[in-house]
Amino acid sequence: MNATRQIYWNIQGHIAIYPLFLVAIVIFAYGFYLKYRLWHVGQPVDRNDRKGARAKSLIGFVLGHTRILRRRQPGIMHFLIFWGMVCLFLGTIVVALQSDVGLQIMHGPFYLYFMSLILNIAGLAVLLGLLIALYRRYIKPAEGLDNQPDDAVILILLLVIILTGFLTQGLRIAATHDPWAAWSPVGNLFARLFAGLGAATQSEVHRALWWSHLFLALGLIAYLPYSKLIHIGTAPLNIYFRSLEPNGALTRLDLEDEDLETFGAAKLTDLTWKDLMDTDACVRCGRCQNNCPAYLTGKPLSPKALIQDLKLQVHQQGKLILAARKTAAHPTTGEHETAAGSELDAGLDEQNLVGTVLSEDALWSCTTCRACMEQCPVFVEHVPKTIEMRRNQVLMESDFPAELNGAFKGMENNGNPWGLGWAKRAEWADDLGVKVVATDGAPEYLYWVGCAGSFDNRNRKVSAAMVQIMRAAGIDFAILGTEEKCCGDSARRLGNEYLYQSLAEANIETLNGYGIKKIITQCPHCFNTLKNEYPQFGGNFEVIHHSAFIAQLIAAGRLPLQAKLNGTITYHDSCYLGRYNAIYQPPRQVIEALGLKLIEMPRSQRESFCCGAGGGRMWLEENLGERINMQRTEEALSTNASCIGTACPFCLTMLEDGTKRKDVAENIKTLDLAELVQQAIQSAQ
Amino acid sequence: MRIVVCMKQTFDTEAKIALTADGLIDSTGVTLVVDPYSEFAVEKGIQFKEKFGGEVVIVCIGDTQAETAIRQCMAMGADRAVIVTDPAMDGSDQSATARVLAKAVISQEPDIILGGFKSVDSGSAQVMLRLAEILNLPHVNVVTNIEIGEGKAIATRELDDGVELVEVSLPAIFTAQQGLAEPRYPSVKGIMQAKKKELKRLTLADLDIDPTSVGPANAKVKIHGLTLPAPRKGGRIIGGEIPEATADLVKALRDEAKVI
Incomplete structure (x- = not known):
């Protein structure tokens, strides 16, 4: 049958x-x-x-x-x-x-x-x-x-x-x-x-x-x-239709374009159709919000609310805009459309995004850590929208938290956000006899020190450790010295594209002038912008983050690490190294090679929780809600590891500050990977 | 209301100061900025314009490099500028500067004249006051606030042990102290517009000033030599128990530092 x-x-x-x-x-x-x-x-x-x-x-x-x-x-x-x-x-x-x-x-x-x-x-x-x-x-x-x-x-x-x-x-x-x-x-x-x-x-x-x-x-x-x-x-x-550009590359604004009436996004119509379609792909699952460091520490930012509030604008304002365009296209049609047109003129005082979709406090609360975008199952792009709004606030309105004034001027006049004299940039290397490209010629590897590695006392130790490591491995390297300027990462993520481009162009001119091909950085922010964003301005270099570089040196047997370090460590993934550039394993390989026992935090790798300093937040006061770095420090301490490992100068600063505030800095050291490797080299010698 | 702001371009405050072989200040590679005190004045001027209407005119003495500083002020919102550029001005002292400035400023028929009370480089704090004397205008020095009234203004000036409110009739000269106004950060819109604003370039001849009446030869103040300050030594922590440490501290203050 x-x-x-x-x-x-x-x-x-x-x-x-x-x-x-x-x-x-x-x-x-x-x-x-x-x-x-x-x-x-x-x-x-x-x-x-x-x-x-x-x-x-x-x-x-x-x-x-x-x-x-x-x-x-x-x-x-x-x-x-x-x-x-x-x-x-x-x-x-x-x-x-x-x-x-x-x-x-x-x-x-x-x-x-x-x-x-x-x-x-x-x-x-x-x-x-x-x-x-x-x-x-x-x-x-x-x-x-x-x-x-x-x-x-x-x-x-x-x-x-x-x-x-x-x-x-x-x-x-x-x-x-x-x-x-x-x-x-x-x-x-x-x-x-x-x-x-x-x-x-x-x-x-x-x-x-x-x-x-x-x-x-x-x-x-x-x-x-x-x-x-x-x-x-x-x-x-x-x-x-998701972005296939590198995660870490923001779009380039053409600042020379005189036809552009506005930079960044002030209004709905300044965003792209994809930005607007995002709002209808969102199903309010809340994964972005559940992973947002700003939201989780009680700040007035929720990536979910951002998209939903934008959706409301698309539906309300969007209809008025469409009606206005229709009227404009047929100016002399019947009564009906004229009525629609006049209604719209009242409504078409198109609302600003900042203030309706996002409050000013929310706008400046974002650390651009990308946790929201990493989690979103439908690839909604929260961070680029936030940056576009910041761009408008900074470039057109000059409206931003007052404390950024100093950081911007510092980058402008002295090439670093601290505003310290540019002539002192290489002072950290004075006693180390590090080669400088201008006097010693172009090396195989340019060591890009970054502002923190050059000016911040704590991070200068990391720079010194890097010098020792590269010497131990017999690397031919030199620094730009006083010719190096801030990479511009913070400026760009704070919306100051004008400043970013002037810094990037100056750096690229210097680097290209010396024919630099390979660059080693110890800062994931420098790493990201040099690697993913400088190509937009004619800077094409092979950029290697020190964590990956050290992992390669160890794997190739080029570092004398006979003596193993003992103890436990927890490793904090930097957003710009991890989520933005998918460098999760090299730091862990280094830790393993050093003989340390790695205890992971509840949130690690692509779910890592920001230290609070990304997106230019390093230069802003944190007055709203709980401090992000404290929440992360507590998470690190919950592992009971005897050391917190980092691979980013901002993370190092933020987490060490956290241990100091908790009064445990004496017992729980916060160290950069390079410093750990330096210890292993020193005890080997 | 026409607001004239006297602006000076100076070394960045973080600049590393070095001397040339013949003992002069070496300006090679130094970042030049709008003098911070001038900047307070520029900002206040723009605020006045925004409140009362009118225009802000920058007056500056300097070479072509100073034009960058002028554009910076224009990006903030100043409307136009006059720059006096003349090689004869090199090495002029404050009296000559004030004389030249006076001609340039008065040609603009100002209602209000603003400037920094001093500059961060030479810091003589003389030019604006000399300007007031030459122009025979009332002035209020080191001000942190200015309230404009009908044909008059009340300025708040800082004293060592308080503040003084001074009423003057306009036109008048006010010199800015920190706190007068928080300089704005120029928008890109402002920077773009600044490129197209009017910048009038004058020489001493244009102002009917005899070039031989200025310059080092006519300076009332002569500089005999410049030396760099001794490098700062790091602090010292006096350890030990409090009674002994206190005794050590007193000894150090008396015998080494000789301050007590």
């Missing part, structure tokens, strides 16, 4: 599905089109290059759920609902193909394995996923979630659709005494509920449920673009 079932058993007029489906699709398409138009009030940006790489992102991040699954409970929840619904959708298509296209496919093993067993499992998976979702929302509210009516509507709608599906199947099985019932175990279970009913009742209830199921499913399709379920479309789009 050929396994199959009668399609549309007990149903007359199933063909009505198609016109109804068409209605649903039209409502769906209209809703999506409205959103599409709103996104395109934004600026153009090309996000359709490298199509192969983009398609690959879709496979991994959409089909594979690689980011979603990083959080187990919601990850599994989504996986079950997603793949369950995909299977059920395919099943529906198979039914249509068999019944109305005439393809004879719903037979035999395919019917039994896929159309019965797998679809039953799929339905069960969705059900399970929905239960997890309901639990996370309403039974034991998960961190970062906020409940809106839409969330409940969607969950209940899906739940009812799946249940009516199983009930319909159960009734059919019961009424037709389906010989293949065992292949649909869940439907079969429901069938038992109805075994006692009379045939007429079974048929009547079945019909009612079948049509309900249909209307609900079509209703869901129509409802999609008007709810957060739009992410079924926007999430893959957002992933496809």
